Amino acid sequence: MRTLIFGTLLLTAMLSACSQPTPPQLSSTPSVTAPLAPPSTLQPLGRIEVTFNGVGTSAYATQVQDLSPGLASQALNDQASGLQLRFNSKGSFDVGSAGSGTRYLYATYDIRNAGVDGTPSTSARSNLTFIAVDAVTPATISGTAVRNLKRFDGSAADPALAQGITPMHGMISNGGIPMVNSTQADFMAFTESEASSLGALSGVQSVLPYGFVVRNQTTMTTRTLAANPATGQFDGQVTFAVRLPLQAIPANDPYTFSLVFEVVQDTQTRVTKTAQETLAAAQQRATALGATQVSAESVCSVRVAGAAGSPSATLTGLGVYTTPSGSLDPCFGTGGKVLTPVGPTTSNDIAYALVIQPDGKLVVAGTNTNVGGSTGNDFTLVRYNTDGTLDTSFGAGGKVITPVGPTTSSDTATSLALQADGKIVAAGPTTNVGGSTGQDVAVVRYNTDGTLDTSFGTGGKVITPVGPGTSPDSINALQIQPDGKIVGAGYTSNMGNNTGNDFAVVRYNTDGTLDTTFGTGGKVITPVGPTTSTDTATALQVQPDGKLVAVGNTSNAGGTTGQDIALVRYNADGTLDNTFGTGGKVIAAIGPGASSDGAQTLQLQKDGRTVISGYTSNSGGTTGQDIMVARFNANGTLDSNFGSGGKVITAVGPGMSTESANGLQIQPDGKVVVAGFTSNAGGSTGNDGMLVRYNPDGTLDSSFGTGGQVIVPVTPGADVIRALGRQADGKLVAAGYGPGATNGIDFAVIRVLP
DSSP: EEEEEHHHHHHHHOOSOOOOOOOOOOSSSOOOOOBBBOOOOOEEEEEEEEEESSSSTTTTTEEEEEOTTTOGOOOOSSOOOOOOOEEEEEEEEEEEEEETTEEEEEEEOOEEOOOOOOOOOOSOEOOOEEEEEOOOOOOOOOTTEEEEETTTTSSOOGGGGGOOEOOOOOOOTTEEEEEOOOOGOOOEEOOOOHTTTTTTOEEEEEEEEEEEOOEEEEEEEEEEOOOOOOOOOOEEEEEEEEEEESSSGGGGSSSSEEEEEEEEEEOEEEOOOTTTTTHHHHHHHHHHHEEOBTTTTSSSSEEEEETTEEEEEEEEESBBOOSSSTBTTTTSSTTTTTOOSSTTTBBEEEEEEEEOTSSEEEEEEEEEEOOOOOSSEEEEEEOOOTTTTTTTTTTTEEEEEEEEETOOOOBOOOEEEEEEEOOOOEEEOOTTTTOOSOOEEEEEETTTSBBBBBTTTTTEEEEOOSSTOOEEEEEEEEEOOOTSOEEEEEEETTTSSSOOOOOEEEETTTOOOOOOSSSSSSSEEOSSSSSTTEEEEEEEEETTSSEEEEEEEEEEEEEESSSEEEEEOOOOOOOTTTTBTTEEEEOOOOOOOOEEEEEEEEOOOOOSSSEEEEEEOTTOOOOSSEEEEEOOTTSSOOTTTBTTTTTEEOSSSSSSOEEEEEEEETTTOOOOEEEEEEEOOSSOOOOOOEEEOTTTSBEEEEEETTTEEEEEOSOOOOOOEEEEEEETSSOOOEEEEETTTTTSSSEEEEEEOO
């Protein structure tokens, strides 16, 4: 043990390794949300520097030193007593790989309420907090609290990396998944006005509105350090925790860095929920401490770099919301909505697909008519930051437009998938103008910055005719297998074979070549309905055992049930799985009589059951076209434990509204969320966005929106939601399109509270 004494602050650094503490089990029943916190006043006490050394190696260690001498107006000796800090434990783990992964670090220190000579303080202290500062002396980097940023070889690391070192609760790895350690949940967020209440601190350029709070480790139910502690009585504890992105070249990763903090006393006892922490866990902490909870609306984002009012980097997903489940997220875009024109002037920009990256950024894909251009409709991708702003590190100002087929081909990205290495794959049809194969399947792969990945296909693009001759072919769904192979599902008219439109599934190797171990030369064509039925696959999932499940529609030619739902399951080699339905196929009528039923999306439950959503014309009913949700057992039979015989039909809008559920997510608690649109017949807003949440048995979840339903007018005109995603914090993101401000159609994205 090495004891460091600087002025009035005693810092004891025990640099031996300690194991991470195991978090206690959380109650499955959330506590009642505490009242949201009123503003606090922060009182400055002194300044310290925490150093992380040997990061990413077995030599990882931490230490603390006092920066208070010379800062008399804030020195700890102006207070009743100083503080003693003693090293407790440290930890580090990585999630993901170089170039796309994240490194998590923590350093925990015990704290004693005593003077520099060990004399116990005669005054108790509460809510001591280490708040980050952008310092002038010693100088921090790039508007952050980071200094002394070096690589393994001792050279200065890229200063831009300082903005990627972001604070969070202490984390542990649970089977490779990062989760909050409830005994190290010390992160605290402040409003800008609270941070500014510290005033002009000597040697500080800016107070950053985040820090780490001291708790009483003896009782775990208070943040007060008792007066007159006994010798060796370290009642308090604080955990400094950060994460940083792993660089593509490991030698460029930070090996050493320091963080500078002002020690303050807060007048309020509060708890901040981060995006990584569940609401139940935050509520439990607040209840145990008798604390209030920081309002998410007051801290939509916390500045971690840059000046107040002009942040260059922020942390989002903080706090507890006062608005109910199903409400638009006030911390996303403008009131929960983002409308993005992509192509020039009156271009029609239509979004069909959405993926959420591990870092929380959103990628939306579709097409734009590229008005005034010479390339026809083009693949279009847009990437958003977690707050809904455009990610300017992607493409041109957050947008990428890619002509795929030659000349004026009509190219539409209808599906999107994210590889483990962060590369983005988009697929859909191209009319392939000038070619001799009619409309073909197009697949394009992008690097993480939006540039085309030239290691894939030809310059990043692959065009594949599926059916014979000039058959119109399309991909509507896309998945990345665990082995990196890319598989898509859609349809082909299969010209000359007298079977009408058929399901089409195509699989590619990682370089874009067709996988000849799948089907015939990488392709599988499956007639589902009888004779000349029109069969179209609209969604696809890969099972854990490698089997593929595709869902869509069949006109079921010659039948009496109208257009029906079609499911097909394939073995890993593309052959039909005879243990599913009849010879690998299932045809299911959802609505009564000759209803027109359509499946738009598909998700697999962990127990192997399949949930689909879409629409039914509900023939003979008085509610128009309604939402359809159905659940199938692993063998393809309808699950009688869901809805009525495995089916649920829900009218959302009034009267004869036309509705469709185009996006689907299954929550960890088994609840099912669908998103789409309603024509909202008789309303004044035209087509509106729509979300509905069901309990695991198919009944409507009355805790969500109004009776389980949410109608969102995204624009003043006709809105359509085409895709739905679920963030790690449970928030729901939906993407689609609506009329823009210049008479064209724009990408539309909304975020809803879970």
